[in-house]
Amino acid sequence: MRYLKSALAILALVIASALTPLPSHAAQTVLTVLGAPDHDGPVPMDMAALKALPAASFTTTTTWTQGPQAFTGIYMADFLAAFHVTGGSVKLTAVNDYSVTVPVSDLRQHEALLAYERNGSVMSVRDKGPLWLVYPFDSDEDLRNEVIYSRSIWQVVKIEILQ
Numbered sequence: 001m002r003y004l005k006s007a008l009a010i011l012a013l014v015i016a017s018a019l020t021p022l023p024s025h026a027a028q029t030v031l032t033v034l035g036a037p038d039h040d041g042p043v044p045m046d047m048a049a050l051k052a053l054p055a056a057s058f059t060t061t062t063t064w065t066q067g068p069q070a071f072t073g074i075y076m077a078d079f080l081a082a083f084h085v086t087g088g089s090v091k092l093t094a095v096n097d098y099s100v101t102v103p104v105s106d107l108r109q110h111e112a113l114l115a116y117e118r119n120g121s122v123m124s125v126r127d128k129g130p131l132w133l134v135y136p137f138d139s140d141e142d143l144r145n146e147v148i149y150s151r152s153i154w155q156v157v158k159i160e161i162l163q
Helices: 002-019 047-051 076-082 104-109 146-151
Strands: 029-034 043-046 056-060 069-075 089-094 099-103 113-118 132-134 156-162
Touching: 029 047, 043 047, 047 113, 069 076, 069 132, 076 104, 076 113, 089 104, 099 104, 099 146
Parallel strands: 029 156
Antiparallel strands: 029 043, 056 069, 069 113, 089 099, 089 156, 113 132
16 A cells, blocks of 8 residues: 555656746755656656655664664655566665665665655755665664665665666
8 A cells, every 4th residue: 555655646746747837946856766667767856756755764873873863764665666666676876976786675674764864854965965775773683784784875866776
């Protein structure tokens, strides 16, 4: 059911954006999705489009921050379902062109979150934003290892779907 809601939210955004003239202060793209099934080209997403997807939150500690941090964003399982992605892997790229490739199964199994807020505030680029792929490290000891840490990319601006 939540996958249907995600798909309907994306569809509503696409239809609304096609029918609405762009204002002179068009919304800023924070994420570009490439290789999405059912899309002929890049899919630019602003913060409103991301927040239209089902929101999720968790609190965890990280090796890069002090104390427990509350993250809010979209579970990658929901994000990928909105683009009809069922398998393969995704390549996430940061502002500085650092990138990681992560199996879709890993993102689903470990409830990875594409966070757009930390401790109730939008994250700036200086503060690991606009988007940070974060795992609930405190929920499972198996998440506290170098492979998962290396996949916890911040300053995400592009996601490429690899089938």
